[in-house]
Amino acid sequence: MTTVEQWLVQSPLEAAxxxxxxxxxxxxxxxxxxxxxxxxxxxxxxxxxxxxxxxxLAGIPVPYITGVQEFYGRTFSVGPSVLIPRPDTECLVEWLIENLPHGIQVCDLGTGSGCIAETLKLERSDLDVLASDLSRSAIETARRNAVSLKADVRFLEGSWLKPYVGHFDLKAIVSNPPYIRSRDPHLKALTFEPQNALVAQENGLAAYREILSEAKSLKFNPHIIAFEHGYDQGESVRSIFSEFGMEGSKTHKDYGGNDRFTVWCRT
Structure with a gap:
């Protein structure tokens, strides 16, 4: 016979x-x-x-075993088709909640579980929030979360800004895109998460150029663009904004004091 105490003592797993x-x-x-x-x-x-x-013990992350992950005080369903929401992304969401103008239309590109878009809508009901992803499985997960959390977010399937062409007047573009370098040693600890949502070419910077290029070629005219990125990519992302004539972008830090997201605002 095994008691609760005995199992907790004997299990080789980490305490948490x-x-x-x-x-x-x-x-x-x-x-x-x-x-x-x-x-x-x-x-x-x-x-x-x-x-x-x-x-x-085989390395499967706890949220993929339990099927849920906490984000900004709410429980989101997750699975292998979406990234596990991270606490550092909450810093980006906090900035958006505090700084997005009243009543604007905002899109979340590469929404995954929907944690950014749905948190924005639940914390700022005045916003018109849309979200998109190239992965149909991710969209299905995000929709389930929206229903569960009663978050009135509209979802579109497709790559970056293409699903929004001709239909929406986007005033803010938000994205936590793939930004890990293909040879980054940290990938060894992320083998169970969708690699296409993690890894980007051009030293992890390809997605930022793709999004800004589409915004220009598809004639979107946002007032705010906010990108999450790696701890050592702030300067590079600011430079990419400048490549597209978007000067004055600013990098913000996460809870650990590392560069985590960069915002450009139209002046």
Missing amino acids: DKRVLFEFVTGLDRIRQMTHSKNVLSPQALEKLREVEQKR
Whole structure:
């Protein structure tokens, strides 16, 4: 017989992971894991715990095992077709919430789980929020999250700005595009996440040029463009804005003090 306490002590998983996965399997939150520490686990619970333990030991991220990830105080469904939302992206969202003009139309390119677009709509109901992704599976995940969270966001399928041509008057463009270099050693820890949402050519900078090129060629005239990027890409992204005649962009830091997103505002 194995008790709650024994499993938590004996499991080789990291402490935070085992607590989350134990709650996922048994429904016992961290407080009840302590108050029910002597309870004996059923054979069914032990089998399920062994299953999720092996998945985690194989490197599968916890959110892909549980199917959910917290972002800006809300729970988003996630799966292998979308990136796992990161806390650093909340810094970009906070800036947008505080600085986007009232009532404008804003699009989130490469929306993935929908965490940026849906958080914007839920925190700023005055905004007309649209979101798009090249991946149909990602759009389906984002739509499910929108229904669950009651976020009134419109979704389009397609590459960058092409789905918006002729139909929308976009005043703000937001994107957390692929920005990791193809040879970046950090990719070894991200093998279970969709690589096409992580990796970009041109040293991780291709997506920024593609989006700005489309904005120009498709004659969009946004007042604000905001891009998330890697900790060492702020200067490069500012230079790309300048390549397209967009001077005065500013890079902002994340919670760890690293460059994380760059914003250009029309003057």
